[in-house]
Structure formats: structure tokens, C-alpha cells
Amino acid sequence: MASCRPALGGEAVRLTLDRIGHAFLGRAVFEDLSLCLAEGEVVALVGPSGCGKTTVLQIASGLIDPLRGRVQRHYRRQAIVFQEPRLLPWMTARDNIAYGLAVAGVPLGRRRESAERRAAEVGLHRRDLDKYPAELSGGMRQRAAVARALAIDPEMIYFDEPFTAVDVGLRRVLQDLVIGASAREKFSALFVTHDLSEAVRLAHRIVVLSGRQEGLVAERVLDGAPGSRDDGAVFETVQDWAKDPAFADLFDGGREAA
Structure with missing residues (x-):
């Protein structure tokens, strides 16, 4: 069809x-x-x-x-959200969310601002952004994955x-x-x-x-x-x-x- x-x-x-x-x-x-x-x-x-x-x-x-x-x-611009969050374990939640922006060469200040805004939109608390994926619950990791997709304005x-x-x-x-x-x-x-x-x-x-x-x-x-x-x-x-x-x-x- x-x-x-x-x-x-x-x-x-x-x-x-x-x-x-x-x-x-x-x-x-x-x-x-x-x-x-x-x-x-x-x-x-x-x-x-x-x-x-x-x-x-x-x-x-x-x-x-x-x-x-x-x-x-x-x-x-495109983004993909997988079944698994696929966060990089050596990066904080903030840096994971901003990863696509870093690859694109966006300055650090703008990356942090965008990551924090997108994190708030998906319900992640600011205090969680300095945590590593292993320190986050499964739901928090998936929220971060959605925020990472949105961060690049796809x-x-x-x-x-x-x-x-x-x-x-x-x-x-x-x-x-x-x-x-x-x-x-x-x-x-x-x-x-x-x-x-x-x-x-x-x-x-x-x-x-x-x-x-x-x-x-x-x-x-x-x-x-x-x-x-x-x-x-x-x-x-x-x-x-x-x-x-x-x-x-x-x-x-x-x-x-x-």
C-alpha cells in the first residue's frame, strides 16, 4: 500500500x-x-x-x-530518540543534553542555557543536571534523551x-x-x-x-x-x-x- x-x-x-x-x-x-x-x-x-x-x-x-x-x-536538522536513552556515561546530564550543540560548535554559554531550558521543559530539576547517567533514574534518563533531541531545534x-x-x-x-x-x-x-x-x-x-x-x-x-x-x-x-x-x-x- x-x-x-x-x-x-x-x-x-x-x-x-x-x-x-x-x-x-x-x-x-x-x-x-x-x-x-x-x-x-x-x-x-x-x-x-x-x-x-x-x-x-x-x-x-x-x-x-x-x-x-x-x-x-x-x-x-534531525534528532532520534531511541528505546534506550543512550546517554554518554562520562558526561553529566547537562552535557548530554547539550551534546548535539557542542558538535555543531555552539559556544559554551549558549549550550548551557539551551540545555537548562530544555531540561526544565521535560521536567528535569536543575539540581539533576550535574549528575551522571548512572545517578539518574530510568525515567530521568529518558527525559534527558528527549531534551537532547529538542535542544538542537530539529x-x-x-x-x-x-x-x-x-x-x-x-x-x-x-x-x-x-x-x-x-x-x-x-x-x-x-x-x-x-x-x-x-x-x-x-x-x-x-x-x-x-x-x-x-x-x-x-x-x-x-x-x-x-x-x-x-x-x-x-x-x-x-x-x-x-x-x-x-x-x-x-x-x-x-x-x-x-
């Missing part, structure tokens, strides 16, 4: 995947996959474990090359199931941080998740990757802006999709897969 229709149709296209295909050890993961993201659009990519969601993200972000097809990136952010390892309460907080930052700063985002409820909360549009090497098998544009859907609306949407054959790989007996 080709999906090259950004939900925010009036905005410029930031990313285009044009009929990409990939394989591991001779086994096809997906073929002829096409996808576009508009400026300011958050697209959630969902699918069962092992279907190639992370591979799509890695190709889109340039971490790996597709075997077939073409990727067009119409932006200058036009595109790739999220690879970044909140799966945190508890339910913190996951909700981190989701709200992403929703707020996206609305405020208008970056585009490709958000990989296997959690449909998370996808419905966060995204303008959802695309579904098949678990049987069929590429993208469904696309749904969501009503309203991310963050505007209450828990009842999210629950009802997910329950409606439980009856939709396009989402069958994500459900087991009508219940959302864990």
Missing part, C-alpha cells in the same frame, strides 16, 4: 519514502513502501513485533540504506518506541511532553510504536505495517489535534479498530496485543 498523502495537506513535505524495500539475510522485510510526512505532522507507525517498524525508521533517518527505492529528506524527530521501558504514569507524562513540544515547535515526527493507544494520543495520522512482508496495509487520519482526544475517545477508537481486518496483526482475540 502506497501512503504518500500527508494529513496536513497544505504544508510542505518534509520526508518522502518512495517505494523502498529491504531484506535481512535474503528474507524480505517489506517491499514498495511509500510514505510522506508534512511539515509539523506526527505520523505513528504501528505494527506487530518483528514487522520492520524500526527498519523503516532507520532507513528514513539515514542510519541504514534501503536495498531498493529512494528517500528524500527536505529538512536540515525540523524532524524520529522516535523508536521511546517509552516502552517506563511505567504507565511516566509514559503518559512523556507522551504529553512530545505532544506539547510538537504543537509548539511544529517539527515533524515519525513515531514508531506497537501501542495503538499511544499512537492515537500522539499522532495526526497512523499507518500500519504488515507482519507478513506486505508493506503498509492501512492508513487512518485522526480527527482533531494530538492531545485533544480524551481517554474515552482514545479507547473507543482502539476498540473500533479491533474489528478492522487491517489491524488484525495488532490484536489477539479482539484484545490489544501487549
Whole structure:
């Protein structure tokens, strides 16, 4: 299924995947996959474990090359938030958040100011910025990872199931941080998740990757802006999709897969 229709149709296209295909050890993961993201659009990519969601993200972000097809990136700065925080253990939280700015040659004073501002936005206390990753809780490390992504003022952010390892309460907080930052700063985002409820909360549009090497098998544009859907609306949407054959790989007996 080709999906090259950004939900925010009036905005410029930031990313285009044009009929990409990939394989591991001779086994096809997906073929002829096409996808576009508009400026300011958050697209959630969902699918069962092992279907190639992370591979799509890695190709889109340039971490790996597709075997077939073409990727067009119409932006200058990107950031990636991984499942693990991937903080540098020999750097303080402040320096980890400012790392991308340091690589770009931003002066020290501006780096510190930006790191402290972004840390405050994600709920990190100033007293924690002089701590090393080993001294931070798992949730604090993931907050720092999000702050590091935001610090470079990216036009595109790739999220690879970044909140799966945190508890339910913190996951909700981190989701709200992403929703707020996206609305405020208008970056585009490709958000990989296997959690449909998370996808419905966060995204303008959802695309579904098949678990049987069929590429993208469904696309749904969501009503309203991310963050505007209450828990009842999210629950009802997910329950409606439980009856939709396009989402069958994500459900087991009508219940959302864990």
C-alpha cells in the first residue's frame, strides 16, 4: 500500500519514502513502501513485533540504506530518540543534553542555557543536571534523551518506541511532553510504536505495517489535534479498530496485543 498523502495537506513535505524495500539475510522485510510526512505532522507507525517498524525508521533517518527505492529528506536538522536513552556515561546530564550543540560548535554559554531550558521543559530539576547517567533514574534518563533531541531545534524527530521501558504514569507524562513540544515547535515526527493507544494520543495520522512482508496495509487520519482526544475517545477508537481486518496483526482475540 502506497501512503504518500500527508494529513496536513497544505504544508510542505518534509520526508518522502518512495517505494523502498529491504531484506535481512535474503528474507524480505517489506517491499514498495511509500510514505510522506508534512511539515509539523506526527505520523505513528504501528505494527506487530518483528514487522520492520524500526527498519523503516532507520532507513528514513539515514542510519541504514534501503536495498531498493529512494528517500528524500527536505529538512536540515534531525534528532532520534531511541528505546534506550543512550546517554554518554562520562558526561553529566547537562552535557548530554547539550551534546548535539557542542558538535555543531555552539559556544559554551549558549549550550548551557539551551540545555537548562530544555531540561526544565521535560521536567528535569536543575539540581539533576550535574549528575551522571548512572545517578539518574530510568525515567530521568529518558527525559534527558528527549531534551537532547529538542535542544538542537530539529525540523524532524524520529522516535523508536521511546517509552516502552517506563511505567504507565511516566509514559503518559512523556507522551504529553512530545505532544506539547510538537504543537509548539511544529517539527515533524515519525513515531514508531506497537501501542495503538499511544499512537492515537500522539499522532495526526497512523499507518500500519504488515507482519507478513506486505508493506503498509492501512492508513487512518485522526480527527482533531494530538492531545485533544480524551481517554474515552482514545479507547473507543482502539476498540473500533479491533474489528478492522487491517489491524488484525495488532490484536489477539479482539484484545490489544501487549
